[in-house]
Amino acid sequence: MSEPSAGVNGLTPRQLMASGSPHGLVYVEAAPGSGKTTVSALRFGLHRFSASTDRRAVVAVSFTRSATEELRTRVIRYWGPSSVTWPHRIVTLDTLLCDLLFHLLQEGVLRWPGGHTDLEVLDTWRTALSAKPGRIRPVLRVDNGQVVIRTVDESQSAGHPSVLDFKKAISEGRCTHDNVREVLQGALATGEAREALTSYFEGTIRSLTVDEVFDANDLDRDIFSLAASGCRSLTLVGDPWQALYEFRGARPAAMTTYISENSFTTHHLDKSFRWGSDKQASLTSKLRRRLPAQLPPGNAQDADVVIAHRWQALWGADAHVLPLAIKPGVGQAQEAICTLLLNEITQHALGLQAVFLHDALATLGLEKENLATTLHACLQDAVSHLKEGTPSRQVWEILSDGLADLVPALGPVSPIMIGAR
Ligand SMILES: Nc1ncnc2c1ncn2[C@@H]1O[C@H](COP(=O)(O)OP(=O)(O)OP(=O)(O)O)[C@@H](O)[C@H]1O
Ligand SMILES: [Mg+2]
Structure with missing residues (x-):
């Protein structure tokens, strides 16, 4: 059925129906740009302001910080800043998982080494503990309610903290979001933790909305099913075609x-x-229905971003296309330098900061201001060399030599291959 054009206040009738659906379990499936975030934001506000005597929170989550920020901005724009005053909140799913873990620790369902009930949760160990390449990765498991340290033997070598450093950090009450997930995963194998979390949802959250739900993995889905038993309303919003995180465990088919x-x-x-244009609309609608479609040829100069099924196609593409990859496990300082270089390019081309810029600066002992002052010329120089086709090994030498003078914490760094066109 084709959708009539915009309805009340510019919303389409379908958007209105989805936003105001009175059911407890609601799923909104939507194509790109068709209003997933719009509907999530509207539904958040409707629930937030519709039950003034219910003190439980209205919560919305998304998976990445940027998507969460977009949703929060949208909610504030539609409903005003009071819509997100505590306990009502829009947070990443990782933040919600931390709340759940803290609840289990505070209730005594789980016990953390050193008896901590509140933790400092880091994005990654990279900036806090030194990493050595190897296959042994320290992890957290749950044994009879006690959080314990174990190791796993990975199939591939990568940078991991030593067991000793890991143990010390954990017993001081520090961990990463991955560790939070490991512990929750272990805890959910027991009825006691499941009951405690269902009561947590029942007592503290009346409505949970999840945007981009197809990025969820098995643990996330398990958490949503506990929320479904506890909260009055669970709204899942997403598009199975836009699942991005299969490489880190998302299972769209299971969702x-x-x-x-x-x-x-x-x-x-x-x-x-x-x-x-109508052309774009008909092309995407064909592709979503798995019908064959022919892509019109275009100029690389007109493209902001180029995607390809295989890396090789990008390397062989027009000289305007700049594929940039950092091989995992090359070393902390090397990765950090590459991130600074990537940041130089994304800032210039897209006006966006590289995702791990903060980590890279911390690794190199730098402040953000150093980028604009001391480092800019050196990084720009490397980008120009890459553009001109200077061999990547030579670019790396110039870059690491240049940075060695500017970054006091940087010792000698071994060569790596970087590449760009
Ligand atoms: N009924 C409408 N009329 C006009 N513009 C709309 C309408 N609904 C949404 N939009 C606009 O369309 C754009 C896409 O909407 P939105 O971000 O909610 O979609 P989405 O499905 O979440 O997109 P994405 O797939 O990128 O996550 C936004 O700029 C939004 O303001
Ligand atoms: Mg969206």
Whole structure:
């Protein structure tokens, strides 16, 4: 069925129906740019302001910091800043998982080494502990309610902290978001933790909305099913075609099965507001229906971002295309330098900061201001060499020599291959 154009206040009837759905379990499936975040933000506000005597929180989560920030901005724009005053909140799923772990520790369902009930949770150990390449990775497990340290033997070598350093940090009450996930995973094998978390949802959260739900992995899905038993309303919003995180465990097919087996009331939004032309709209609608489509040829100069099925195609593409990859496990300082270089390019080309810029600066003992002052010329120089086709090994030598003078914490760094066109 084709969707009529915009309804009340510019929303389409389908967006309105999905936003105001009175059901407890709601699933909104929507194409790119068709209003997933719009509907999540509207539904958040409707729930937030519709039950003034219910003191439990209205919560919305997304998976990345940027998507969460976008949702929060949208909610504040539609509903005003009071919509997100405590306990109502819009946070990353990782933050919600931390809340759940802290609850289990505070209730005594889990015991942390050293008896901590509150933890400092880091994005990664990279900036806090030195890493050595190897296959042994220290991890956390749950044994009879006690959080314990174990090791796993990975199939590939990568940089991991030593067991000793890991043990010390954990017993001081520090861990990473991955460790939070490991512990929750272990805890959910027991009925006691499951009951404690269901009561947590029942007592503290009345409505949970999850945007981009197809990025969820098995643990996330398990958490949503506990939320479904505890909260009055669970809204899952997403597009199975836009699942990005299969490489880190997301299982879109399992999410589809979970939704269909649990009687979610489903709303479909299929009109996108993102396409600039009818041609684009018809191309994407064909591709979503798995129909063959022919892509019109274009100029590399006109493209902001180029994607390809295989790396090789990018290396062989027009000289305007700059593929940039950092081989994992090359060393902390080397990765940090590459991140600074990547940041120089993304800032210039897209106006965006590289994702791990903060970590890179911490690794090199630098402040953000150093980028604009001392480092800029050296990084720009390297980008120009890459553009001109100077062999990558030579670019690396010039860059690491230049940085050695500017970054006091940087000792001699071994060569790595960087590449760009
Ligand atoms: N009914 C509407 N009329 C006009 N513009 C709309 C309407 N609904 C959404 N938009 C606009 O379309 C754009 C995409 O909407 P939104 O971000 O909610 O979609 P999305 O499905 O979350 O997108 P993505 O797939 O990127 O996550 C936004 O700029 C939004 O303001
Ligand atoms: Mg969105």
